[in-house]
Amino acid sequence: MVFNRNGEGNGIGQTARDFFGSTKVKYFIAGAVCAYAAKKICETEAAHDFAVNLTAGALDIKDSVEESIENIREDAEDIHTEAQEKQQIEIFGPEDLEDEDEEDLEDEDEDKE
Helix, strand or coil: CCCCCCCCCCCHHHHHHHHHCCHHHHHHHHHHHHHHHHHHHHCCHHHHHHHHHHHHHHHHHHHHHHHHHHHHHHHHHHHHHHHHHHHHHHHHCHHHHHHHHHHHHHHHHHHHC
């Protein structure tokens, strides 16, 4: 209810207190103040330097992870190659495998010429 001519009901002051006393309005005002403060903080040189350093650190971590993944991939390829060689030895025996290796070397020499 709003102030009427007879003085009955809530006055404008009470209506304003009720409006600004609402939890939703308090959260909205607090959010607006925080957004403005965050904007001002982000515009500072210190925040810019912090963001640059943070990004550089993230790129270093990314490079480190990529290097680790490449090492793991190389190790897995080595293990796979050794397992294939072991399987060939079990199937054909070491003598047949040596003959195949010599033939492969001769084929490679012919390809180079």
